[in-house]
Amino acid sequence: TDLNIKPITKFDINDKLQIIKINSGQGAIRNLLSLGIRVGSVVIIKKKSNLRGPMLLNVDGSDIAIGYRLSEKILAEKV
Amino acid sequence: MEFILVGQPNCGKSTIFNSIVGYKSLSSNFPGVTVKYSKGTICQGNEKIDVIDLPGTYHLNPTDQAELLAIKYLMKENSERVIINIIDSSILTRSLELTLQLMELNLPMVVCLNMIDEAHRKGVKIYSDKLSDILGVPVVETVGNRGKGIYDLFDMAYKVGKVNIAPKVIKDNNVQDLIENITEILGTSNGKIDKSHRFEAIKLIEKNSYFIEKISKRLDKKNLDKINKIISTIEKTQNNSSDVIISEVRHKMSFDIFEKVTEIGKPVKRDFRDKLDAVFMHPLFGYLTMGLFLYLIVFIIFGIGNLIEPFFVDNLTNLSDMLRLEFGENTAAYHILNGIIIGIGGAIGIVIPYLIPFFLILSFLEDSGYLARIAYLADNLMHKLGLHGLSIVPLIFGYGCTVPGILAARILKSPRDKFITIVMTTLIPCSAKMVIILGLIAFFISVEAAILIYVFNIIIVGIVGKILSKINPEVSPGLILEMPKYQLPSLKAILVKIWFRLKEFILIALPLLVVGSVILELVKYFDWIDGINSFLAPFTSVVLGLPKEIGIVLLFGILRKELALLLLFSAIGTQDVPSVLSVAQIFSFTIFVTFYIPCLATIATMIKELNLKYAILITVLNTVLAAVLAVLVRFAVMVV
Numbered sequence: 001t002d003l004n005i006k007p008i009t010k011f012d013i014n015d016k017l018q019i020i021k022i023n024s025g026q027g028a029i030r031n032l033l034s035l036g037i038r039v040g041s042v043v044i045i046k047k048k049s050n051l052r053g054p055m056l057l058n059v060d061g062s063d064i065a066i067g068y069r070l071s072e073k074i075l076a077e078k079v
Numbered sequence: 080m081e082f083i084l085v086g087q088p089n090c091g092k093s094t095i096f097n098s099i100v101g102y103k104s105l106s107s108n109f110p111g112v113t114v115k116y117s118k119g120t121i122c123q124g125n126e127k128i129d130v131i132d133l134p135g136t137y138h139l140n141p142t143d144q145a146e147l148l149a150i151k152y153l154m155k156e157n158s159e160r161v162i163i164n165i166i167d168s169s170i171l172t173r174s175l176e177l178t179l180q181l182m183e184l185n186l187p188m189v190v191c192l193n194m195i196d197e198a199h200r201k202g203v204k205i206y207s208d209k210l211s212d213i214l215g216v217p218v219v220e221t222v223g224n225r226g227k228g229i230y231d232l233f234d235m236a237y238k239v240g241k242v243n244i245a246p247k248v249i250k251d252n253n254v255q256d257l258i259e260n261i262t263e264i265l266g267t268s269n270g271k272i273d274k275s276h277r278f279e280a281i282k283l284i285e286k287n288s289y290f291i292e293k294i295s296k297r298l299d300k301k302n303l304d305k306i307n308k309i310i311s312t313i314e315k316t317q318n319n320s321s322d323v324i325i326s327e328v329r330h331k332m333s334f335d336i337f338e339k340v341t342e343i344g345k346p347v348k349r350d351f352r353d354k355l356d357a358v359f360m361h362p363l364f365g366y367l368t369m370g371l372f373l374y375l376i377v378f379i380i381f382g383i384g385n386l387i388e389p390f391f392v393d394n395l396t397n398l399s400d401m402l403r404l405e406f407g408e409n410t411a412a413y414h415i416l417n418g419i420i421i422g423i424g425g426a427i428g429i430v431i432p433y434l435i436p437f438f439l440i441l442s443f444l445e446d447s448g449y450l451a452r453i454a455y456l457a458d459n460l461m462h463k464l465g466l467h468g469l470s471i472v473p474l475i476f477g478y479g480c481t482v483p484g485i486l487a488a489r490i491l492k493s494p495r496d497k498f499i500t501i502v503m504t505t506l507i508p509c510s511a512k513m514v515i516i517l518g519l520i521a522f523f524i525s526v527e528a529a530i531l532i533y534v535f536n537i538i539i540v541g542i543v544g545k546i547l548s549k550i551n552p553e554v555s556p557g558l559i560l561e562m563p564k565y566q567l568p569s570l571k572a573i574l575v576k577i578w579f580r581l582k583e584f585i586l587i588a589l590p591l592l593v594v595g596s597v598i599l600e601l602v603k604y605f606d607w608i609d610g611i612n613s614f615l616a617p618f619t620s621v622v623l624g625l626p627k628e629i630g631i632v633l634l635f636g637i638l639r640k641e642l643a644l645l646l647l648f649s650a651i652g653t654q655d656v657p658s659v660l661s662v663a664q665i666f667s668f669t670i671f672v673t674f675y676i677p678c679l680a681t682i683a684t685m686i687k688e689l690n691l692k693y694a695i696l697i698t699v700l701n702t703v704l705a706a707v708l709a710v711l712v713r714f715a716v717m718v719v
Binding site: 026027028029030031032033034035036038039047049050051052053054056060061062063064065066067068069070 | 323459
């Protein structure tokens with residue numbers, strides 16, 4: 001409903017985002033949770049690769065690469 | 080007593096394990112599966128202690144087979160065991176989430192603040208005594224890759240094991256009633272409450288399918304319904320899934336502990352490592368540097384290998400000549416001994432020139448953290464084949480030698496990805512196959528044609544990968560990979576790894592190569608060559624369209640592919656191949672040899688890394704594929 005909430009793939013490098021929703025399966029949610037990517041956490045986009053490659057997010061000081069298809073399912077807004 | 084090392088990936092666990100257990104470690108499989116863990120023995124306080132290095136895991140709520148096996152191992156009833164929880168101090172909050180889960184197991188435990196220097200560099204001061212008070216377990220600071228504090232750590236683990244104190248139970252008001260209510264139901268239905276019930280209660284709240292199934296079998300319906308009702312009630316009131324609720328609670332607890340035990344100052348200074356990723360993961364320079372590195376690696380493995388290998392081959396030929404003089408050419412003794420020498424030579428000829436440099440480089444890539452960058456860069460490309468980025472590493476190594484390629488597939492976590500990648504790797508032309516492609520196609524036909532064969536090969540490998548991915552659809556959600564910090568690897572840990580991997584290879588490949596070589600020597604001794612050629616003739620002549628004398632070449636080529644070219648010359652009686660074979664026949668031979676049965680050392684490695692069944696399956700598939708492609712190419716060439 002909120003126009004500012006978009007998949008993280010739609011944001012730019014260096015954008016600071018708060019995660020609003022993760023629309024993936026249980027397994028992926030668990031793996032993301034344990035890496036600190038959860039609803040409410042704040043992440044910074046460090047890198048985006050061309051041609052639907054993975055994204056690189058900085059979460060609490062560590063860099064996490066996430067495949068494009070999964071990134072599309074993570075919704076966030078700018079903070 | 081038993082020490083179990085547990086920690087999140089990239090926490091430096093294996094470096095600590097290798098530096099304390101050293102070359103005596105063994106890699107074991109969990110029963111029935113190919114998931115591996117390392118085991119070793121150390122002496123502490125005049126006592127022999129088993130040290131187990133479990134696969135790295137971020138949490139104790141298993142989402143794959145490796146994690147499930149690790150948890151089952153931790154839950155095994157066993158009297159004296161101590162958990163050594165290794166933590167990357169520079170990411171304390173996240174690491175503590177695993178620590179809190181490990182404490183739920185209620186086993187004696189030591190927390191190891193590893194990479195404490197990294198935390199200091201980030202400006203984080205950790206008061207380990209405060210942390211120890213809160214958790215109720217001893218905390219030891221270490222710098223694993225420089226060997227600092229490791230002996231203190233194991234000493235402490237031994238003391239903890241002797242006094243056998245379990246960690247504190249840290250309670251959180253948000254979920255405490257929830258956990259206790261379920262624990263009580265589990266306990267009363269079982270006679271009395273014991274410590275395992277609390278752990279099971281937590282796993283039920285985490286919606287862990289393994290535990291749900293296990294407990295459903297044990298519990299009656301009434302109690303199960305009660306538990307489900309308790310869980311769904313809290314889910315409704317908090318409007319969230321119970322596994323997320325409990326994870327949030329742990330996250331908050333970890334953060335609170337972090338705040339209590341640390342003091343944040345200014346980061347000491349940025350060093351060059353912070354800038355490496357600007358180049359190594361750059362959308363353009365990243366690929367250029369990766370290409371350069373991989374080219375250099377294959378070049379080094381190749382270069383060193385080709386430089387050293389003749390030395391062994393020459394000495395072996397001399398030895399073989401001596402034997403011939405001693406026993407006479409046509410004696411069984413000569414042929415058997417010669418077979419043994421060829422077999423041992425084959426193993427040495429792979430191990431020293433190719434495997435040692437390869438393992439050195441692979442260990443360096445792994446321990447330095449660069450491997451994860453390769454996975455990131457290649458993810459997009461490999462995704463098109465239904466695989467993940469890391470799969471590119473075995474394929475690249477495969478151009479040097481298939482054996483290290485297959486061994487490199489060990490870095491892949493999912494058995495499916497590992498299998499598909501290994502099949503693809505066996506089809507990549509290794510340096511021995513390159514000799515054939517260059518020696519026949521480039522030399523007698525044209526360099527362009529040789530390049531064409533390589534391109535054709537890549538297309539076929541891609542198609543095979545795609546088909547296999549379609550047959551075994553992906554279950555994993557896609558790439559989720561932490562980029563480890565760049566580290567200068569510890570030399571000792573690397574040397575231990577190399578020794579460990581060489582030992583494994585020699586144990587399985589050497590017997591196979593010796594037996595194979597002796598059999599082929601006996602074929603010569605009993606003069607079965609004509610018989611075998613005639614036996615293979617329907618295949619050699621009809622399917623491949625080659626003279627039947629080449630049958631034996633194909634058979635011997637299984638031993639070592641680089642022999643195939645020399646054997647071909649001797650079988651057709653000349654080095655001037657085009658005088659005997661047509662262009663179509665040369666193509667047919669080359670294509671067949673490029674794709675067919677992997678060499679014996681490769682088969683041995685596949686048995687070790689997968690199992691006998693898969694090794695046979697891959698061998699058969701490759702041969703059928705090779706025959707089909709050889710026929711197609713032969714007719715294509717004839718038409719052109």
